[in-house]
Amino acid sequence: MIKIENIVRPNILALKPYSSARNEFNGKEGIYLDANENPFGELNRYPDPYQKELKQKLAALNKVNNKNIFVGNGSDEVIDLAFRLFCQPEVDKALIFAPTYGMYEVSAAINNVELITLSLNKEFQIDLEKVKPYLSDKNIKLLFICSPNNPTGNLMNKSDIEYILNNFEGIVIIDEAYIDFSNSKSLINLINKFNNLIVSQTFSKAWGLAAARVGLAYANEKIINFYNKVKPPYNISKLNQKAAINSLENKSTYQDNLKNILIEKELLREALQQIDVVKKIYPSDANFLLIEVDNANAIYTSLVKKQIITRNRNKQVPNCLRISVGSSEENKKLVNALKNMS
Numbered sequence: 511m512i513k514i515e516n517i518v519r520p521n522i523l524a525l526k527p528y529s530s531a532r533n534e535f536n537g538k539e540g541i542y543l544d545a546n547e548n549p550f551g552e553l554n555r556y557p558d559p560y561q562k563e564l565k566q567k568l569a570a571l572n573k574v575n576n577k578n579i580f581v582g583n584g585s586d587e588v589i590d591l592a593f594r595l596f597c598q599p600e601v602d603k604a605l606i607f608a609p610t611y612g613m614y615e616v617s618a619a620i621n622n623v624e625l626i627t628l629s630l631n632k633e634f635q636i637d638l639e640k641v642k643p644y645l646s647d648k649n650i651k652l653l654f655i656c657s658p659n660n661p662t663g664n665l666m667n668k669s670d671i672e673y674i675l676n677n678f679e680g681i682v683i684i685d686e687a688y689i690d691f692s693n694s695k696s697l698i699n700l701i702n703k704f705n706n707l708i709v710s711q712t713f714s715k716a717w718g719l720a721a722a723r724v725g726l727a728y729a730n731e732k733i734i735n736f737y738n739k740v741k742p743p744y745n746i747s748k749l750n751q752k753a754a755i756n757s758l759e760n761k762s763t764y765q766d767n768l769k770n771i772l773i774e775k776e777l778l779r780e781a782l783q784q785i786d787v788v789k790k791i792y793p794s795d796a797n798f799l800l801i802e803v804d805n806a807n808a809i810y811t812s813l814v815k816k817q818i819i820t821r822n823r824n825k826q827v828p829n830c831l832r833i834s835v836g837s838s839e840e841n842k843k844l845v846n847a848l849k850n851m852s
């Protein structure tokens with residue numbers, strides 16, 4: 511077992527956290543004269559700082575304990591707090607596999623933490639031989655694995671992930687923002703085996719709540735306690751907690767949308783295969799397709815002129831565009847627009 515206290519920054523270990531009014535009293539019934547709230551209105555009270563109702567539902571869904579869940583203001587907060595908890599600016603480092611999600615790099619830069627970037631191999635998988643020399647570097651405190659990866663769309667090999675978990679003594683964050691769309695199971699249950707593992711998920715994609723900003727971290731209770739120690743006291747608004755709870759209570763909507771998106775993804779793939787300017791469509795375990803075209807910059811711009819916005823990933827993967835699977839009509843418009851470019 512890894513001693514998490516040895517990875518946490520000393521100032522965080524020593525920190526005396528803010529204790530909010532709803533922290534010190536968390537019963538249900540009562541006359542609340544403790545938080546200087548307005549006694550009138552609908553949204554006049556501070557929200558539950560620990561999102562207990564939401565966590566209960568998530569715990570049941572994922573067969574974990576409430577104490578293994580942190581709710582963040584989007585995954586962005588899960589990522590940022592990881593840097594603040596574990597990385598001493600200018601001393602510690604983090605490691606990513608590129609091309610990947612841009613927030614890891616931005617968050618490292620904001621926190622003044624050096625980032626080691628190793629490129630994925632031709633199949634967009636982790637090159638274990640390349641990583642091995644870094645696994646014993648004690649100053650590398652965070653290692654991000656995005657699976658399914660954005661923008662490449664593929665799941666990372668489980669055996670490579672397990673090799674890293676068995677040989678790295680910093681914190682491993684597996685970003686599963688797109689796991690719902692894949693045929694693979696979440697690796698959440700590995701948190702019981704590896705106390706240095708954080709699995710992050712989000713309500714922004716398959717659950718359809720990008721506007722609500724609800725991200726999740728599943729980890730050992732020790733790590734969750736450190737997250738709770740540093741988070742802003744009321745980081746998830748009552749409206750957003752409610753939105754997430756509602757979506758969990760309407761699982762059939764989630765399932766219908768998921769099924770629909772996966773059907774549309776295959777239809778989109780088939781349609782794109784017929785188009786001349788599309789040179790390659792990468793396999794995808796997510797709700798988007800990475801496609802290689804003749805000239806990504808030109809095609810991106812032409813699509814924008816037709817008010818179709820894709821993600822130009824030319825700088826990450828030469829001549830590639832990342833296309834989110836839209837509704838049937840949206841996808842048809844994209845396909846027609848591309849047809850007229852050949």
Ligand SMILES: *Cc1c(COP(=O)(O)O)cnc(C)c1O
Nearest residue numbers: 584585586611660687712714725
């Ligand atoms: C979209 C996405 C997220 C979601 O971030 P939120 O802040 O929860 O909206 C997280 N990770 C990856 C890799 C993503 O592509």
